[in-house]
Amino acid sequence: MFFHLRTIVCIVFGLVAAFMPSFAQEANQEPIDSVKQYQLDDIVITGTRSEKRIIDVPYSIQRIDNTQFKYVRVTGVNDILSSIPGLFAQSRYGNHDVRISIRGFGSRSNSGIRGVRILLDNIPESEPDGQTRIEAIDFNALSSVEVVKGNASSLYTNAPGGVVNFLNDINFQRSHVMSFNEFGEFQSRNTGIKVGVRTEKYGFMTTYTYHNFQGYRSHSQDYWNIVNSIVDLSPGDNTRLGIYGYFVDGLIRLPGSLTRQQFDSDPFQANSRDVARDTKRVTKKGRIGIRYDTFIGDERSHEIDLIGYGTIKYFERTSGTYRFINRNGLGLSGRYIWRTDMGEHRNEFSFGGDVFLQTGPVEAHNNINGMKGDNLQALTDEGISNIGFYLQDQFSLVPERLDILLTGRYDKVSHDVKDQLLGVRSSSRRFEGFTPKIALNYKMTPGIAAFTSYGTGFDTPADNELDNPPTSTRPNVALNPDLNPQKSNNFEAGIKGSALFSDCMLTSLGFEATFFHLNIKDEIVPFDVYGDVFFRNAARTSRTGLELGLRLALLSGLKLDGTYTFSNFSYDDYVARSIDIDSVGNLVTAERNFTGNSVPSVPKHNLNLAVSYTHNLTEQITGFIRLGSMSVSGMYVNDANAEKTSAYTLLNGTVGVDILFDKLSFLVSGGLYNIADKRYVAFININAAGGDFYELGTPRNFFANIKLGYTP
Numbered sequence: 154m155f156f157h158l159r160t161i162v163c164i165v166f167g168l169v170a171a172f173m174p175s176f177a178q179e180a181n182q183e184p185i186d187s188v189k190q191y192q193l194d195d196i197v198i199t200g201t202r203s204e205k206r207i208i209d210v211p212y213s214i215q216r217i218d219n220t221q222f223k224y225v226r227v228t229g230v231n232d233i234l235s236s237i238p239g240l241f242a243q244s245r246y247g248n249h250d251v252r253i254s255i256r257g258f259g260s261r262s263n264s265g266i267r268g269v270r271i272l273l274d275n276i277p278e279s280e281p282d283g284q285t286r287i288e289a290i291d292f293n294a295l296s297s298v299e300v301v302k303g304n305a306s307s308l309y310t311n312a313p314g315g316v317v318n319f320l321n322d323i324n325f326q327r328s329h330v331m332s333f334n335e336f337g338e339f340q341s342r343n344t345g346i347k348v349g350v351r352t353e354k355y356g357f358m359t360t361y362t363y364h365n366f367q368g369y370r371s372h373s374q375d376y377w378n379i380v381n382s383i384v385d386l387s388p389g390d391n392t393r394l395g396i397y398g399y400f401v402d403g404l405i406r407l408p409g410s411l412t413r414q415q416f417d418s419d420p421f422q423a424n425s426r427d428v429a430r431d432t433k434r435v436t437k438k439g440r441i442g443i444r445y446d447t448f449i450g451d452e453r454s455h456e457i458d459l460i461g462y463g464t465i466k467y468f469e470r471t472s473g474t475y476r477f478i479n480r481n482g483l484g485l486s487g488r489y490i491w492r493t494d495m496g497e498h499r500n501e502f503s504f505g506g507d508v509f510l511q512t513g514p515v516e517a518h519n520n521i522n523g524m525k526g527d528n529l530q531a532l533t534d535e536g537i538s539n540i541g542f543y544l545q546d547q548f549s550l551v552p553e554r555l556d557i558l559l560t561g562r563y564d565k566v567s568h569d570v571k572d573q574l575l576g577v578r579s580s581s582r583r584f585e586g587f588t589p590k591i592a593l594n595y596k597m598t599p600g601i602a603a604f605t606s607y608g609t610g611f612d613t614p615a616d617n618e619l620d621n622p623p624t625s626t627r628p629n630v631a632l633n634p635d636l637n638p639q640k641s642n643n644f645e646a647g648i649k650g651s652a653l654f655s656d657c658m659l660t661s662l663g664f665e666a667t668f669f670h671l672n673i674k675d676e677i678v679p680f681d682v683y684g685d686v687f688f689r690n691a692a693r694t695s696r697t698g699l700e701l702g703l704r705l706a707l708l709s710g711l712k713l714d715g716t717y718t719f720s721n722f723s724y725d726d727y728v729a730r731s732i733d734i735d736s737v738g739n740l741v742t743a744e745r746n747f748t749g750n751s752v753p754s755v756p757k758h759n760l761n762l763a764v765s766y767t768h769n770l771t772e773q774i775t776g777f778i779r780l781g782s783m784s785v786s787g788m789y790v791n792d793a794n795a796e797k798t799s800a801y802t803l804l805n806g807t808v809g810v811d812i813l814f815d816k817l818s819f820l821v822s823g824g825l826y827n828i829a830d831k832r833y834v835a836f837i838n839i840n841a842a843g844g845d846f847y848e849l850g851t852p853r854n855f856f857a858n859i860k861l862g863y864t865p
Contacts, residue, residue, distance in 0.1 A: 199275055200299040200318035202308050202488060202545065203503060211558050211592035211604035213239065213302040213647055213667045213700065219295055219322065224777050224809035224822040226335065226856040227292040228343070228366070234317075235783060236761040238700035238716040239302045239667070243754070243836045245848060246373040249288060249364075250405060252836065255302050256669060257696050257722050258314025258612070260754045261679050263686050263838060268612050270305060270312035273319050274383070274397050276442045276462055277484060281509040281539040282566060283311030284615035288436055289401045293333050293345050294360040294381045296322035302700070303669065304643035306610040307560035307590040310507065310539045313610030313641050323358050323383045323395070325349050329864040331818075333362070337856035340367035345379075356385035369852055370408040372423040372432075377403030391448040397462075400439040407432040410838035410845040413796060420832055420849040431523020435469035456490040464511070473685055474530060475520040480513035499549040506542040514573075532574040533631065537616055539566045554596055558606075561589040566613045570631040580630040582619060584638045586611040601650030610641035614677055614688060622680075622687035637675045637690055645669040647700075663704035671696040678729075678792065680840040691792075692726040694752065710767040718759040722752035727792065747792040754837040758786040770810075777809040777822070790837050790846035798847070801833035809858075818862035827853045 196207050196216050207214045215237045222233045229251045231242035241260070243252040254260040258268030266285040271278040279285040297320050305312040328350045335343040345362035359382040368374050384396040409424030409432060442462030449455040464482035469475070488505030515533050519526035543562035550557055565585040572578040590608025597603060619632045627634045647667030654660055675690040699719040706712050727747040751757075763781035770776050784802040809822030827850070835850030 198299045198301075198318075199320075200272065200301045200316045201305075202505065202543075203490065203501065203547070208596065208600065208602050208650070209556070209594065211556070211594035211602075211606055212305075213604075213645070213649070213665065215300040215302070215702075217298045217300075219297060222292075223811075223820065223860075224779070224858070225807050226337065226824060226826070226858065228341070228364075230287065230290070230317075233292070233298065234300065236714065236716050236763065236781075237300055237302075238665070238702045238718045238759075239669075239698065240300065241718070241756065241759060244850070245836045246368055246370060246375075246405075246408065249290075249375075249377070251287075253317070254755070255300075255314035256671065256698060257720065257752060257755050260752070261677055261688070261839065263679055265615075267615060267618075267677075268311065268314040270309040270316045271319075272316065273399075274321055274395070274442075275318060275444070276397060276440070276460055277486070277507070277509060278319075279311070280616075281310075281482070281511050281537045282568070282615040283613060284617070286436070288377060288403060289379065289381070289399045289438065289440070290319050291321075291345075291360050291362050291379045291381045291399075293343075293347055293362050294321045294358070296320050296324065302667075303606070303645050304590065304608050304610045304641070306564075306588040306612070307562045307608055308543055308545070309562075310509075310541050310564050310566065311612050313612045313639075313643070321358065321381060321383055321397075322347075322349070323356055323385045325351060325356070325358070327351055327864050329862060331860060331862040333858075333860055335856060335858040338854035339369045340365065341854075341856065342366075354387055356383075358383045358385075364403075368406075368408070369854070370421050370423055370849060372406050372408040372428050375403065375405035377401060389447075391453060393444075393446045395444040395446075396442070397444070398439070398441040400437075402437040404433060404435050407434070408848075410836075410841060411847045411849075412844045413847065415845070416834070416847040416849070420847075424845060429522065430471055430473070430520055433469075433471050433523070436467070438464065438466040438468075440464045454492045456488075456492075458488045458490070458505075460484075460486040466511075466513075471520055471523055473520065474517040475523075475525045476515065476517045478513070478515050480511045480535075482509060482511040484509040497549075497552040499552070500546070501548075502546045504542070504544045506540075508538075508540050510536070510538045512536040529574065531578075532572075533578075534571040534573055535616070536569040537567070539564060541565070556594045558592040558594065559590075560592075560608075561587065563587045564611060564613075568616060568619060568632060572631065577629065578631040580632040580634070582614075582632050582634075584613040586638065586640065598650070600652050601648070603646075603648045605644075605646040607642075607644050610643055610671075610673075611638060612641075612677070613638045618677060618679075618688040620685075620687055622689075624687075624689075633688070635690075636677070636688055639673055639676045639690070641671050641673040643669070643671050651704075658707050659705060660708055661704075661706040663702075665700070665702045667700045669696070669698050669700075676724075678840070680729075680792075681838065681842045689729055691724055691729070691747070693724070694722065694727070695725050696720070696722040696752075698722075710769075712765045712767075714761075714763045714765075716761045720755050720757055720759070722755050724748055724750050724752065724792070729792070745793065747794075750792060750794045751789050753789040753791055753794070753839050756786045756788050758784070760784040773813050775811040777807075777811070779807045781805050788834075788837060791840045796844075796846065798834040798837065801831055801850075802829075803831060803833070803850075804828040816864050818860070818864070820860040820862075821858070823855065823857040825853065825855050827851060829853070 229249045271285040299318040301316040331347045333345045342365045347360040350357040362379045364377040379401045386394040409427030444460045446458045466480045468478040490503040517531040519528040541564040545560045547558045568582045592606035649665040651663040673694040676694045701717045765779035805826045807824035812819040830853035833850045836848040
């Protein structure tokens with residue numbers, strides 16, 4: 154009882170001391186010893202196109218370091234990002250194919266990521282049209298992940314939901330070598346090696362990872378080979394040069410979605426149509442990039458940052474057809490930053506731009522039981538490009554207290570398809586827009602800030618989203634002439650902060666709370682025609698939400714984490730031509746009114762709770778244990794809100810031991826996921842005409858992990 158009471162008192166007094174130190178000083182009061190506050194949030198992030206501390210940026214931002222997931226299993230991004238408030242990750246088949254949505258942006262994607270800009274080492278992993286597949290992310294190579302939530306369209310192309318920046322580990326201090334060995338149920342296997350070399354003038358890091366997974370559903374196997382490398386050079390005191398490269402190849406078979414009846418009878422089965430088609434994706438892609446960053450002037454007040462990169466991509470996709478996609482790309486990003494003082498007022502001005510071009514042939518053959526047929530059905534030359542420029546200025550209205558941030562960006566995204574077979578389906582689409590944003594950041598204390606912003610968002614259709622549906626006004630052309638970009642007005646207000654304490658059960662505290670309201674015009678929405686996915690616009694949508702996060706560290710290594718997201722998303726005006734299947738299997742077209750319905754595949758409530766304990770058993774041995782839960786409310790499966798998934802709660806447990814012996818390190822961990830063996834819908838195939846909406850989440854499964862390291 155004393156422990157609980159003392160902890161509650163520490164938290165309450167800690168919050169009071171954290172929020173109101175200035176009032177205590179004005180009253181000439183001595184600080185309370187048990188709640189002394191120290192600045193904790195010195196974390197610097199780069200995903201906002203300006204290297205700043207999180208506390209100084211008027212965005213809702215999370216950063217996850219690799220120390221936070223070194224004991225756990227990491228197969229997909231959901232394993233490390235699911236606890237971030239406002240972000241919802243839906244895993245398909247328990248592998249890397251994860252739908253990421255932030256404040257609803259990205260929920261429309263049935264394959265890959267939309268509406269959220271993905272970076273790898275600050276270089277765009279997202280393609281020119283905004284779609285992203287993240288096979289190249291090697292979790293064994295990461296040092297941290299930055300998540301910038303909310304509208305970032307004024308900084309990046311197609312980023313109304315935010316930015317996720319995966320940063321590989323190149324800032325290590327000492328040379329090392331480490332091997333990774335992880336295995337688990339359903340023949341899951343991840344093995345690899347990481348080598349790091351550090352000298353006074355350069356650093357080098359390379360990793361190789363092999364992943365294999367048999368799958369817990371029929372027809373859901375996958376495997377991947379991933380190579381990542383970085384060379385980090387320091388030609389001068391004010392200059393840094395980086396060379397980044399990766400190559401990945403692999404295959405994933407897709408079991409498809411099930412109807413409610415099929416799911417209830419046997420959720421592990423595959424859709425018979427996808428088995429007959431041998432629905433799969435074969436991927437080979439690579440990238441090499443060079444980044445040059447230099448400071449000019451004695452006070453380093455001018456900075457120039459240039460990034461150039463080239464990409465290759467080979468992609469096979471089987472569905473109704475057997476499609477081959479070959480694309481090569483060239484990209485360039487640059488920015489100039491000028492930091493100056495105007496009396497006591499600090500100002501930082503920057504401008505920059507991005508160019509990314511992709512081109513290559515696409516051919517489609519008939520699909521004969523998963524094999525390429527001899528009938529060439531389509532042959533096109535496709536080009537996709539985005540060109541964008543932005544301005545950004547952050548000025549301290551009140552020194553060390555109140556900052557104003559002004560940003561604006563112009564984007565032009567182009568799609569060109571040349572029909573090489575018949576010449577009749579050639580077409581082009583151009584999308585362009587300007588997206589301004591204004592934001593305020595008020596630091597109530599050195600460690601606590603309130604922020605607010607208002608801006609517009611701009612999100613263009615991805616290339617595969619422009620596939621022309623049977624309902625098109627011009628069905629004889631390649632690109633859908635009726636699909637428009639979605640535009641949004643975005644408002645948010647929040648508070649975030651952190652503090653350290655002494656002489657108290659509570660040793661550190663971190664928190665955030667953000668309210669947002671969005672109005673979206675022409676939201677891009679998927680619909681299904683017997684296994685083939687097309688897209689259309691909903692006239693107007695509104696989204697209102699609340700994101701809460703709390704992190705407590707207590708004495709003796711005990712930590713408590715909790716996040717909660719409330720999402721109220723609905724269609725304000727939406728009448729669409731719908732294609733359904735009648736009782737005898739015929740396609741039926743009708744006008745449907747979805748006004749007032751909830752947006753599908755977004756839970757209204759999402760709660761994550763975790764308790765972890767770290768203890769130094771000896772000077773060389775550290776023990777770790779963690780128990781976490783995730784509770785997700787039911788979600789609608791289509792725009793008509795005809796069906797809804799059941800709510801679910803998952804329990805996961807992890808234990809581990811980290812051993813250091815001079816130059817050797819040895820980490821052993823293991824865990825049990827979905828402890829209660831809950832049957833739940835992890836992924837929704839939105840608006841499926843045949844009613845096959847449902848895909849099973851991972852059943853109860855175990856994993857074990859062994860990491861061996863040597864540091865000379």
